[in-house]
Every structure is written in C-alpha cells, then in structure tokens.
Amino acid sequence: MSHNENTQGLLSELRQQTGQNAARCYQCGKCSAGCPMAQEMSLRPHDIMRAIASGHEQRLFEGDSIWLCLTCETCTARCPNECDPARVIDFLREKALAKNPKKAPRPIRAFHKAFIRQIRTHGRVYEMGLIADYKLSGGALFQDVSAAPGMMARGKLALMPSTIDGIADVRRIVDACLAKSHGDHGEEA
Amino acid sequence: MSRIGVFVCHCGENIARTVDTAAVAQECGKLPGVIHSVDYKYMCSDPGQLMVKQAIAEHKLTGVVVAACSPHMHEKTFRRATAGAGLNPFLCEMANVREHCSWIHESRTAATEKAIDATRMIVEKVKRNAPLSPIHIPVTRRALVIGGGIAGIQAALDIADGGREVVLVEKEPSIGGHMSQLSETFPTLDCSQCILTPRMVEAFQHPRIKLYTYSEVESVDGYIGNFKVTIRKKARSVDEANCNGCGACQAVCPNKKIPSEFDAGLGKRSAIYVPFPQAVPNIPVIDRERCSYFRAKAKGSTKVVCGKCAEACGKGAVHFDQQDTLVTEDVGAIVVATGYRLYDIGKDQDSELLKGYGEYGYGTVPDVIDGMQFERLASASGPTAGKILRPSDGKEPTSVVFLQCIGSRDPSKGIEYCSKICCMYVAKHTMLYKHKVHHGQATVFYMDIRAAGKGYDEFTRRAIEEDGARYVRGRVSRLYRDGEVIKILGFDTLSGEPIEMDADMVVLATAMRPQAGMAELAQKLSVSYDKHGFINEAHPKLRPVETNTAGVFVAGACQSPRDIPDSVAMASATASKILGLLSNEQLEREPTVARVDESTCSACFHCERVCAYGAVEHKDIRDRSGNLVRVVASVNKGVCQGCGTCLATCPSKSLELDGFTDAQIHAAIMAF
Numbered sequence: 001m002s003h004n005e006n007t008q009g010l011l012s013e014l015r016q017q018t019g020q021n022a023a024r025c026y027q028c029g030k031c032s033a034g035c036p037m038a039q040e041m042s043l044r045p046h047d048i049m050r051a052i053a054s055g056h057e058q059r060l061f062e063g064d065s066i067w068l069c070l071t072c073e074t075c076t077a078r079c080p081n082e083c084d085p086a087r088v089i090d091f092l093r094e095k096a097l098a099k100n101p102k103k104a105p106r107p108i109r110a111f112h113k114a115f116i117r118q119i120r121t122h123g124r125v126y127e128m129g130l131i132a133d134y135k136l137s138g139g140a141l142f143q144d145v146s147a148a149p150g151m152m153a154r155g156k157l158a159l160m161p162s163t164i165d166g167i168a169d170v171r172r173i174v175d176a177c178l179a180k181s182h183g184d185h186g187e188e189a
Numbered sequence: 190m191s192r193i194g195v196f197v198c199h200c201g202e203n204i205a206r207t208v209d210t211a212a213v214a215q216e217c218g219k220l221p222g223v224i225h226s227v228d229y230k231y232m233c234s235d236p237g238q239l240m241v242k243q244a245i246a247e248h249k250l251t252g253v254v255v256a257a258c259s260p261h262m263h264e265k266t267f268r269r270a271t272a273g274a275g276l277n278p279f280l281c282e283m284a285n286v287r288e289h290c291s292w293i294h295e296s297r298t299a300a301t302e303k304a305i306d307a308t309r310m311i312v313e314k315v316k317r318n319a320p321l322s323p324i325h326i327p328v329t330r331r332a333l334v335i336g337g338g339i340a341g342i343q344a345a346l347d348i349a350d351g352g353r354e355v356v357l358v359e360k361e362p363s364i365g366g367h368m369s370q371l372s373e374t375f376p377t378l379d380c381s382q383c384i385l386t387p388r389m390v391e392a393f394q395h396p397r398i399k400l401y402t403y404s405e406v407e408s409v410d411g412y413i414g415n416f417k418v419t420i421r422k423k424a425r426s427v428d429e430a431n432c433n434g435c436g437a438c439q440a441v442c443p444n445k446k447i448p449s450e451f452d453a454g455l456g457k458r459s460a461i462y463v464p465f466p467q468a469v470p471n472i473p474v475i476d477r478e479r480c481s482y483f484r485a486k487a488k489g490s491t492k493v494v495c496g497k498c499a500e501a502c503g504k505g506a507v508h509f510d511q512q513d514t515l516v517t518e519d520v521g522a523i524v525v526a527t528g529y530r531l532y533d534i535g536k537d538q539d540s541e542l543l544k545g546y547g548e549y550g551y552g553t554v555p556d557v558i559d560g561m562q563f564e565r566l567a568s569a570s571g572p573t574a575g576k577i578l579r580p581s582d583g584k585e586p587t588s589v590v591f592l593q594c595i596g597s598r599d600p601s602k603g604i605e606y607c608s609k610i611c612c613m614y615v616a617k618h619t620m621l622y623k624h625k626v627h628h629g630q631a632t633v634f635y636m637d638i639r640a641a642g643k644g645y646d647e648f649t650r651r652a653i654e655e656d657g658a659r660y661v662r663g664r665v666s667r668l669y670r671d672g673e674v675i676k677i678l679g680f681d682t683l684s685g686e687p688i689e690m691d692a693d694m695v696v697l698a699t700a701m702r703p704q705a706g707m708a709e710l711a712q713k714l715s716v717s718y719d720k721h722g723f724i725n726e727a728h729p730k731l732r733p734v735e736t737n738t739a740g741v742f743v744a745g746a747c748q749s750p751r752d753i754p755d756s757v758a759m760a761s762a763t764a765s766k767i768l769g770l771l772s773n774e775q776l777e778r779e780p781t782v783a784r785v786d787e788s789t790c791s792a793c794f795h796c797e798r799v800c801a802y803g804a805v806e807h808k809d810i811r812d813r814s815g816n817l818v819r820v821v822a823s824v825n826k827g828v829c830q831g832c833g834t835c836l837a838t839c840p841s842k843s844l845e846l847d848g849f850t851d852a853q854i855h856a857a858i859m860a861f
Contacts, residue, residue: 023654027662027683050683054659 010057018091024083025049031075031085041065045075045085052088061099066092067108110138120174123164127157191222191316194250195308196241198232198257200287205230207291209301213256216305220312224248233263238270245274252315253281256308259288277320279780279848284311306861313860317853321780326827328414329521330771331355335406335710338366339385340745340756341526342392347764349397353771356518357392358420359402363468365389366528370451370561372568372575374753375617376648382467382570389469399518403474407515409713410803412828413740414521414776424511426475427461431506434471438498438507439463447479449572453562455580456572461498461507465570475507482509522740522767523714525724526760527707529746531559532596532604532700539705542720543603548667549595549697554675555581557668557695560614567621577625579694586629586693589622590677591615592665593635596700604700604721609750611698612639616649618696619658631658632690634665634679642754661688668695701750714741724748734763742766781848782829783836790821790843796835797822804828805835 015021025046032044043051043065051059060066066089075085096103104112114133118125135141151157164170195217199205210228218226225248229237232255244250253276255267260283268278286304294300330353334345337359345355357364368374369389371381392398407419427438442459449458451465458464460480463473475498477483485494499507534546550557556579558566565571566578579586593615597608612635619631638660640646652658665679674691681688707722716736717725724743727735734742744763745756770776783796787810797805808823822843824835836844845851 021654023657024650026650047684054661054681054684056684056686 009055010052010060011055014052014088014091018084018087020084020088020091022049022052022083022088024081025053025085026081028080030078030080031083034074034078036072036074037068037070040068045069045089048089048092049083049085060092061096061103064105064108066096067104069093107138107140110134113137116174116178120171121163122161123167123170124162126161128159129161191252192248192250193220193223193225193252193254193312193315194241194244194248195220195223195226195312196232196237196244196253196255196257197226197228197286197304197308198237198255199228199230200258200291201231204257204287204291204304207294207297207300208286208304209297210304212301213286213304213308217254217256217308217312220309222316223312225250232257233266238266238273241267241270242274245271245276250276251280252312252318254284254308254311254315255281256284256286256304256311259283259285277322279321280315280318282311282315282318284308310857310860314853314857317850317856318848319850321847323777324780324782324826325775326412326414326778328771328773328776329416329519330774331518331520332522332524332767332771333358333406333416333418333518333520334524334526336366336524336526336528336745336747337361337364337392337400337402338526338528338745338756339368339388339753340528340747340760341366341524342388343757343760344524344526344744344764344767345392345398346388346395347761348767348771349395351764351768353397353768355395355398356418356420356520357398357400358404358406359400360405361464362403362425362462362472362474363389363464363470364392364400364402365465365467365469367561368753369465369467370453370564370568372564372571373617373621375613376642376644378617378620380569382568386467386469389467393469400470401516402470406710406713409523412802412830413738413770415827416520416523416740418518418520418523420516420518422514422516424477424513425472426477426507426509426511427473428504428506428508428511429470429472431504432472432502433504433506434463434473435503436463436473437501437503438473441497441501443495443497444479444481447476452565452572453559455558455562455565467570475509522742522770524742524744524760524763524767525710525714525716525736525747526744526763527704527710527747529701529750530704531561532702534596534602534697534699538603540603544601546595546602549592549665550668550670550675550695551697551699554668554670554695555579556586556675556693557697559697559699560611560618563618563696564614567618567625575625577622577629584693585626587626588630588632588690588692589619589694589696590665590675590690590692591618591631591633591696591698593633593698594664595697597698598636604702606700606721606750607639608698608701609639610701610752612637612649613642613645613752615696615698616640616652616658619652620656623656623658631656632692633658633660634663634677635660636662636664642752663688668692701746703747707747714738716741716743734759734766740770778827779831779848780826781831781846782826783824783831783833783844783846785822785824786843786845787821787823789841791841792820792822793840794822795838795840796844799834799838801832801834802828802830804830 029046032038032046035045038044042063069089071086073086111134114130118130197210197214199210214226214228225244231237253271264283268281271281272278284307290300290304332348333356334341335358345357349355368381368385374381401420403425404420404422407421410417438461439459442461444460446457448454449456461473461475481495535552536545538545566573569575593611596604622631638649640649653660661681663680663682665677668675668677675695677690679688703722711718715738724747726733727737736743742763744760804825806823806825808821810818812818833846
C-alpha cells in the first residue's frame with residue numbers, strides 16, 4: 001500500500017497516465033549503455049528517468065534528447081527493474097507537443113510527417129518516396145546523398161513503390177489517428 | 190637416538206611460490222636424527238595428515254616437525270594427527286615458514302635458506318621434547334552475560350533454556366537496551382516493543398536466569414571454566430524486594446523536568462524514575478545527581494530536603510541510605526553483549542580519534558536530530574505519542590531531510606567503517622514519516638544504499654518506489670537555520686547538479702560506536718579490542734563469537750555494527766558455544782605450564798610477585814610426622830597461562846616451562 005499522497009508533479013502525472021514509475025529506476029545505466037542514440041543525446045535515457053524522479057521538469061523539455069529517441073525500445077528490453085524508458089520518453093513527447101505543437105525540431109517533425117504519409121499512401125515505407133518527401137520538407141537536400149549508391153547496390157532502395165493489400169484499412173486507421181491528433185494538438189500531421 | 194620426520198607444506202602456492210619446498214625437504218633430510226623428510230601441496234588436508242600418520246608408523250618416528258603455517262593455524266591439526274598415530278601429540282611441533290617466511294620475503298633463495306634454518310631449529314627443539322599430558326580442570330557450569338539488550342537477553346535465554354544457570358548483568362535500571370527505544374523494525378515494520386518486551390519478561394521470570402540490573406562488572410578473576418566475577422550493584426535507593434512498582438513515588442517527585450535518556454532527550458522524567466513504563470524490572474531508581482534530597486546532602490545540608498517519594502511509598506521501599514554492594518558470582522563462561530551507542534557528532538569528543546562535525550548543526554540548529562530521536566518521535570510510547578512533530582515548535586514537518594553516513598565512512602572524522610544499519614533504518618524512517626504525514630516529502634542524501642539481507646533491498650526500493658522517498662546521491666556539505674526552515678546545501682552526483690533545498694526537520698544517521706568504557710571492560714576480561722573499542726573476535730571467519738581469551742565470548746553490536754537479526758543470530762551462536770563448553774564436567778588444557786623444582790626453590794617468591802595470573806601458590810613441605818620442613822613455590826596448573834615470566838625472574842632457575850624448557854630453546858638457538 002502506498003501512503004504517497006503527492007499527486008503533483010511529473011512523476012505522479014507519468015504514473016497516472018502510463019502506469020510507469022520513474023522512481024523505480026535505480027540508475028544502473030544499462031538503458032543508456034544500449035541506446036543507439038545515447039551519444040547524440042544530452043540527456044540519455046537514465047538521465048531522463050532521473051530528471052523525472054527528482055522533479056527537474058525544465059531540463060527534460062529544453063534540448064532535443066526526447067526527440068532523438070528512435071523508440072527502438074532497446075532500453076525497455078534491457079531494463080533490469082522493469083522500467084519502460086521508451087514509453088516514458090513517448091509520454092514526454094506527447095506532453096511537449098500538448099504544450100507546444102511546434103516544439104519538436106523541424107527535421108524530426110518533417111521526418112515523422114513524411115513517414116506517416118508513406119504509410120498512408122502505401123501501407124509500408126517506400127524509401128525513395130520517403131527520402132524525397134523528407135528532403136523537400138526538411139530542407140537538407142544533399143544530406144547523406146553519398147550513401148545512396150551503396151544502398152541501391154544492396155537492394156535497400158526499390159525504384160518502384162509497392163502497396164499492401166489492406167491499404168484501405170491502414171488509411172482508415174491513419175485518418176482516425178490524425179483526426180484525434182487534430183483535436184488534441186490542433187496540428188496537421 | 191631421535192627419529193624425526195620433517196613434513197614441508199606448499200600451502201597451495203602460499204609457501205611454494207617463494208620457498209623452494211623440495212629443497213627444504215631435501216636439506217632437512219640430511220640433518221642428524223632426521224630419517225624422513227618430504228614435501229606436499231596441502232599438508233593439512235586429509236592425504237597430508239595421512240602422510241604424517243603413515244610415516245610415524247612406518248619409520249617409528251619419535252618426533253614430528255611440520256614446516257608450514259603458524260602454529261596458531263594448524264598446530265592442533267597436526268598434533269591430533271600425531272596422536273592418531275599413537276605418538277604423544279606434544280612431540281609434534283611446527284616451523285612457521287609461511288607468516289615468518291614466504292609471506293614476508295621476495296627473494297626465493299633467501300626465503301628458502303630461512304625456511305631451512307627455521308625448520309632445523311625446530312628439529313633440534315623437538316629432539317628434546319618430552320611427552321606431556323593435558324591438564325584437567327573443573328568447570329563451573331553457569332555463565333555470565335554482560336549487557337541486557339536484545340543480544341544479551343537472547344544469549345541468556347538460550348543458555349538458560351539449554352539447562353544452565355545464567356547471571357545477566359545490565360548497567361541501566363531496566364533490561365531491553367536500544368531495541369526497547371525503537372518504534373518499528375525493518376524490514377517488516379513490526380513494532381519493536383511488541384516483539385521485545387515478552388522476551389524481557391521471559392528473561393526476568395526464567396528460573397535459571399539471575400538478573401542484576403543497575404549493576405556493573407567490577408572485576409573478573411580466573412580463567413575458562415572458573416571465573417570469579419565481582420558485580421557492583423549500584424544503589425537504587427529503592428528496595429527491590431519491597432517495591433511493587435505502583436509509581437506513587439514518581440508522581441510526587443517535584444523534579445519532573447529532567448531530560449529522559451530513554452526518549453533521547455526529547456521527553457522528560459522525574460528524579461526517581463523507571464526509564465519507561467514497560468521496564469523490566471518495574472522498579473524505580475533515584476538519580477542521585479538530580480534528586481533534591483541527595484543534592485542538598487552533597488552540599489553538606491543537615492536538613493532533610495524533600496523526601497516526598499519516601500513519604501508517598503506505601504511499602505517503605507525508598508531507602509536514601511542504600512549503598513552500592515559488591516556480589517561475587519562463579520561462572521564458567523562469559524558473554525560480552527554490551528551493544529553500541531550513537532556517535533554524538535558535536536564538537537566535544539571523548540576520543541582523540543574523533544573530530545565531530547560543525548557543518549551539520551547537531552545540538553546548535555534546532556530540529557536537527559539523530560536517528561534515535563526520530564525513533565522516539567515515531568514511537569507510540571514516545572514523547573509525542575507517535576506523532577512526527579518537530580522538537581522546536583511542535584509543528585508537523587512537511588519536508589524532512591535524512592542524511593546518511595554521518596560519521597561513518599569518514600576517516601577524516603575518525604570513523605572509516607560503514608555502520609551497516611543506517612541505510613535500512615533511514616529507509617524505515619522515510620516510510621514511518623510517510624505513513625504518518627501523507628503529504629510530507631522525505632528526502633535522503635546517501636552515498637550508497639547498502640541493503641544486503643533478506644527482504645532488505647526490497648524494503649529500500651519500497652521506500653523509494655511506493656512511499657515516494659526522494660533519494661539523492663551525494664553528501665550534504667552544510668546546513669543552517671534560515672528563519673523557519675533549515676537550508677540544505679548538497680549535490681546530486683547522479684544528475685551532476687548542486688542542490689539547495691529547505692527542510693523543516695533534518696535527521697542525521699549518525700555512526701554506531703561501541704559503548705563507553707569498552708576499553709576498561711575489555712581489559713578486565715583480558716580480551717582484545719580494536720582502535721574504536723569494538724571487541725575483536727578470535728577469527729573473523731571461523732571463530733566469530735569467541736574472543737582471544739578462552740571462555741569469553743562476544744555477541745551483538747559490541748563486536749561490530751550489527752542490526753537486530755544479526756545480533757540475535759550471533760547471540761544464539763554464542764549460547765550454543767557456551768552450552769557446548771558447559772556440557773563438560775572437566776576441561777582439558779594445554780600442559781605448557783610452569784613447573785617448580787622443589788629441591789632448589791629458595792622460597793623467595795619473586796615468581797609470585799610477577800605472575801599476572803595469580804598462579805603461584807605457597808606449598809608446605811612436611812616430614813613424615815607432619816612437621817613443617819620448609820615452604821616452596823608451587824604453580825596452579827589450572828591458572829598458569831604459560832607466559833614464562835616467572836622463569837625469567839627466578840634467581841635459582843628452579844622453574845621450567847613444560848614444552849619450552851631451557852634445554853629445548855637453547856638447542857633451537859644453537860641450531861641457527
């Protein structure tokens with residue numbers, strides 16, 4: 001039985017909305033050790049857990065760290081104390097967007113939008129289309145161009161898109177989610 | 190002609206790494222009188238001992254020399270093996286080529302030479318060894334337990350339940366110790382008094398336990414199986430036989446504002462008092478330093494001042510003229526279970542080793558208290574009846590900061606050890622606080638959370654995860670009063686950020702120290718203690734409840750910081766050792782004791798004067814018709830410890846120490 005009546009603050013908000021208890025984190029650092037993006041993040045997964053537990057709300061939303069997360073969930077899979085840092089970061093992104101829809105860095109927003117559009121159009125990612133869409137809306141036209149020939153040679157970039165059978169269902173799902181997202185954030189995906 | 194066998198041990202690699210054991214065996218084989226010399230990897234193992242036994246039988250050995258570790262370690266082992274092969278065990282000796290040789294030298298050549306020298310010396314000694322037989326001494330089959338805390342109570346109950354009488358001595362007016370002051374206990378949060386007081390009563394009522402409260406051990410004489418203990422029964426000023434514990438005396442006592450020791454200074458008591466209502470025995474004692482009657486008397490007043498308690502007592506049990514009395518008890522074994530005290534971190538310290546802290550404001554900043562004071566605040570029997578209220582203004586604190594490792598793990602302040610229990614009791618405190626002040630926030634500054642034990646880590650995690658205690662890794666640098674609050678300056682080493690926060694109350698988890706006066710008590714008992722005053726065990730792993738003095742045992746926190754489960758386990762272990770000891774009607778002792786040559790003794794009794802153990806007695810020599818011819822010195826073999834001081838002082842060389850005769854030692858030296 002918990003005698004904790006403190007319902008203020010991010011820690012209890014997180015717990016109420018996701019069931020996640022950031023106080024469970026005992027700072028072993030295994031999540032950050034396995035995180036592919038840890039080197040790019042100013043706050044690594046274990047730092048994020050700590051910041052929530054100690055009430056450092058400001059730091060969480062200052063930098064790009066929560067947006068850099070790829071949601072690969074390696075952190076969650078590795079956590080010895082049954083924490084789910086990926087879910088926690090997701091929660092923080094939802095919270096950041098609710099506060100300010102333009103909060104996410106532009107290229108990251110552009111990528112997410114391009115990705116969703118791909119899913120809506122083909123039911124899966126058409127890499128060429130994704131790249132074109134992302135580069136046009138993100139602005140960085142020639143970034144990573146040198147990687148293209150190698151990817152092409154290994155068959156990672158298909159020339160023509162392929163569309164899945166149940167595309168109608170997928171579009172219905174995406175549209176429903178976008179409609180809800182409009183309601184929540186007033187933002188067009 | 191001697192037939193000596195030499196057995197050189199490798200001790201795995203401990204000896205063989207530095208000493209060429211094969212060369213030692215080979216060289217020793219060439220010594221006159223040595224007819225068998227071998228080396229082996231583990232001589233103390235079963236096959237190693239078998240080698241010794243077989244060699245004795247096969248080569249008809251008259252002496253055995255084992256070149257291995259210290260005789261402290263394995264002399265008994267090899268003497269037993271020797272006896273097993275039918276040879277007198279005292280014809281076996283050890284040459285120490287490990288502690289005295291391989292462990293302290295680097296050069297293999299030099300160490301090997303030294304090992305050969307050491308072994309040769311012992312070979313020469315053993316050639317002159319005489320068969321000896323053990324001395325039998327009677328055993329007084331009862332035990333003394335010093336200290337009536339949970340360890341002492343447990344040891345006393347276990348020994349008494351095992352059928353032996355126990356004398357339990359407690360210096361305070363009641364048994365129960367620190368455990369009786371605690372509110373709830375980790376990791377189950379069961380009430381301390383509820384589990385302790387029945388045991389106190391059991392000890393009090395046990396037919397085989399003789400309880401002396403408000404008493405201290407004055408002196409200890411004798412030796413294992415035969416201790417004579419003098420106990421000082423301090424004057425209670427209340428007749429224990431007549432007092433019925435009605436409490437009328439306390440009600441009328443006009444001095445009611447004395448800080449209560451039991452409430453860690455947070456509550457008040459009268460000058461005639463029972464430390465707490467559940468005290469065992471429930472008999473008051475007069476604090477003569479604080480009582481008006483005694484203070485007036487001490488100032489030389491002839492008038493009778495006050496005396497209200499005596500008037501109020503319907504039994505006439507208050508005796509102002511009572512004196513300390515000394516009683517003597519004969520026991521065969523002694524348990525030291527004197528427990529601990531908390532490091533009082535103020536500026537004045539009782540030891541040069543300790544520095545105290547100015548930066549944590551204990552005693553100067555109001556509402557900075559120690560762990561025991563918090564226990565009393567949280568306890569249903571405490572001064573606030575279990576409400577967490579800060580001492581300065583009686584308000585409920587909404588933010589309590591707990592600081593761990595105050596004094597502990599801080600060599601600069603004099604204590605380098607971990608006090609072991611603080612991580613757990615701080616976690617408990619945060620929970621107790623949270624359970625009583627639901628909207629409150631507990632913050633803990635810690636260095637590490639050391640929660641090893643059954644259910645312990647789960648307990649600290651529960652404090653953090655469920656009861657919302659905020660744990661900040663880092664020491665607080667300083668705290669100070671700022672108006673209503675206490676400002677805390679700390680650092681969160683996990684997020685790398687400095688922390689400045691306000692607290693309504695601060696609780697310091699101060700270090701555990703042995704009780705005051707441990708050095709004096711240890712000296713009375715001839716047991717060794719460390720620089721902090723903790724009693725040393727005989728072996729840190731294999732003889733954890735014995736001391737270096739035979740017959741004296743140790744239990745609980747006087748040996749090292751310990752929690753309740755550990756103290757109880759240790760007390761039961763001690764009790765089983767003592768029951769084993771007291772199951773013998775007689776004890777065997779090593780026969781390495783002094784012997785007087787009565788024909789040359791001139792009765793000067795220098796030996797008697799230098800003997801530290803009182804082992805030298807006067808013996809009358811009479812002729813056949815009973816006329817006294819002369820008096821000579823005689824050594825009581827049960828008391829003699831074989832130290833050899835008497836030999837050195839005897840002008841007529843009439844004393845010899847069996848096993849270490851002049852001839853043996855001389856031969857050993859000449860062999861070098």
